[in-house]
Amino acid sequence: MNKHTENHVVPYSLYIYVLAGLLLLTMLSVGVTHIELANLTVFTAILLASIKSCLVLVFFMHLKFDNRILQILVTAVFILVALVLFITFLDYNYR
Amino acid sequence: MSDAIHLHRDDEASKLGMWLFIFTELLLFAGLFIVYGIYRYLNPVAFHLAAEELSVTVGTVNTIILLVSSATMAMASTAIRLKNKQLTILLLLATLFMAFMFMTNKYFEWKGKFEHGIFPGSEDLLRLGHGDTLFFGLYFFMTGLHALHIIVGFVLITIVCYRVNNNTLTNENPVLLDNSGLYWHLVDLIWIFLFPLFYLIT
Numbered sequence: 001m002n003k004h005t006e007n008h009v010v011p012y013s014l015y016i017y018v019l020a021g022l023l024l025l026t027m028l029s030v031g032v033t034h035i036e037l038a039n040l041t042v043f044t045a046i047l048l049a050s051i052k053s054c055l056v057l058v059f060f061m062h063l064k065f066d067n068r069i070l071q072i073l074v075t076a077v078f079i080l081v082a083l084v085l086f087i088t089f090l091d092y093n094y095r
Numbered sequence: 096m097s098d099a100i101h102l103h104r105d106d107e108a109s110k111l112g113m114w115l116f117i118f119t120e121l122l123l124f125a126g127l128f129i130v131y132g133i134y135r136y137l138n139p140v141a142f143h144l145a146a147e148e149l150s151v152t153v154g155t156v157n158t159i160i161l162l163v164s165s166a167t168m169a170m171a172s173t174a175i176r177l178k179n180k181q182l183t184i185l186l187l188l189a190t191l192f193m194a195f196m197f198m199t200n201k202y203f204e205w206k207g208k209f210e211h212g213i214f215p216g217s218e219d220l221l222r223l224g225h226g227d228t229l230f231f232g233l234y235f236f237m238t239g240l241h242a243l244h245i246i247v248g249f250v251l252i253t254i255v256c257y258r259v260n261n262n263t264l265t266n267e268n269p270v271l272l273d274n275s276g277l278y279w280h281l282v283d284l285i286w287i288f289l290f291p292l293f294y295l296i297t
Contacts (some may be wrong), residue, residue, distance in 0.1 A: 010169075018244045019166040026158050030151065033295050045291035052287045060169045060280045062273075067107065070114065077118050081125050088129055092136065 008065040018059040025052050106270045113274040120244075124285050131292060134229045141226020146297040148213070149202070149234070154294035157200050158286065159254050164193035165283040168252070168276045175269045180259060181270075187256040190279070194249045198271050201242055205235075232295055241289060244282045251275040 029048040037044055058064045063071055069083075135142045171186040188249050206233075212219030215235055220228050258264035264271055 012170050012173055015166050015173070016171045019162060023159060026155065029291060029295060030155055033151070033297070042296055045296050049288050049291050053284050056280055056284050056287065060165050060283070061277055062172075066110070069170045070111065073111075074114060075107065077121070081121055083288065085125060085129060085132075089132055089136075092133060092245050 010059075010065065014059065018055055022052055022055055025055075060094070097237075104268070104270075106273075109274060112275070113277050114259055117277065120281060120285075124237075124240075124288075126287065127233070128292070131233050131237070132227075134233065134249055138226030138229060141224060142230050143297055145223075145227045146232035146293065148208075149294050151294050153200055153204050154290050157197055158199070158290050160193050160197050160282050161286050164190045164197070165280050167193070168279045170275050172269060172273050175259065175264075176266050178266050180262075180265075183259050184256060187252055187259065191249060191252055191256070194252070197245060198242065198249075201238070237289060239294070241282065241285055242286045244285070248275070248279045248282050251278060 025048055029045060032044055032048075033041070057074065063074060167186045167189045171183050171190070174183040174186055210213065211272055214220070215232055220231055252275055255264060255272050258271065
């Protein structure tokens, strides 16, 4: 009867696992700064940040359990923003 | 709720609306990231040296604080659905406490910079040159804008906490808690990118 509360209840443990993953990735991103990666430094930092943001979006922001329209919409918008950033830098680099 | 008045409510639409707002926030910060990227490209040496002025420890501690607060906020939306009022309030208060801790760290970080004569428009900064002025200008603006979001989130969560306490927000209508959660996770999301850009890439 009540469709408002029909939402999937996410167990506490899942959030703890995701948090552990996020903290681990944070430590990793701090750790790799001690290694000389030259040109890959920025790439590694952005890559790790992207993985972390995916974890936040999918689990903390409930996208995994949301309806399909929202999942597609959010994915599309994030890809669009990433493309805008990427193309702007590409354009600037080879101007 | 009441039998006499039929309250129309669409939680999916509320959530969608919140997401649309989050997209606008995303564009705001994406624009700033482009500005940062271009100026970094134009002033690689100055940005490199200026970034080393920032304390990685303070940045890391603040990252951990925000991540944990995001987890407690997410857990609060589980707790309210399991009708555990006590735990919901406890988790919300924990989130508020960590938001406060984040701001305290930020205060001391900025205070330290001010005492070293580094603040927008300061003479020391102008003497350091164009690149440093740009780096610290962007640093103060972007972390400042982020801190403003923390304060807004703090107010939102306080309202949610108050409403959970007086039983006007329960497992029947948890959408305000969920949407405040979405906002709080957005603040976390932005910090996930601000942290490596300002503190780690040197």
